[in-house]
Amino acid sequence: MPFEKGQSGNPTGRKPGSKNKSTSQLRDILNSFLSDNFEAVAEAFHSLSARDKVKAYVDLLQYGLPKLQAESSNPFENMTDEQLDEIVNRLKASYEPKRED
Known part of the structure; x- marks a missing residue:
């Protein structure tokens, strides 16, 4: 029997904030790979051209630093209606x- 539009087979769904198991497993696999092959990865990084090193570094930064939120430039945002x-x-x-009178 098909589901109604907008209704899933699990109406309670996953709890907010719960981790995705696939993502956790993939993260564990990648961490193990990098730990086990750190010297080879470092050697490969050092063999890159300067341009490719910068690109690799910038690409990896997104995983180590939190994303910055853009500051609001709307001066009226926090004003009351009055x-x-x-x-x-x-x-x-x-x-x-x-x-003119």
Whole structure:
């Protein structure tokens, strides 16, 4: 019997924050490979051209450093509705033609 659209065979699903077993296994395999072959990997790295060394280093950095979040450049983001209304009112007032009495 097929599933309804938007409903899986496991409605409770995996718990938030739980690790993916395949990813953990692959990480363990890669760690073992690198540990067992560290000297060969280091030798291969040292035999690269300067350009390829930099590329390899930059490519590997993403796994060792956390990704930086872009800072918000929106100065209005943390303002209250009242503060925003005040700015709008001031802008409107500055563009209204002045009446000469």
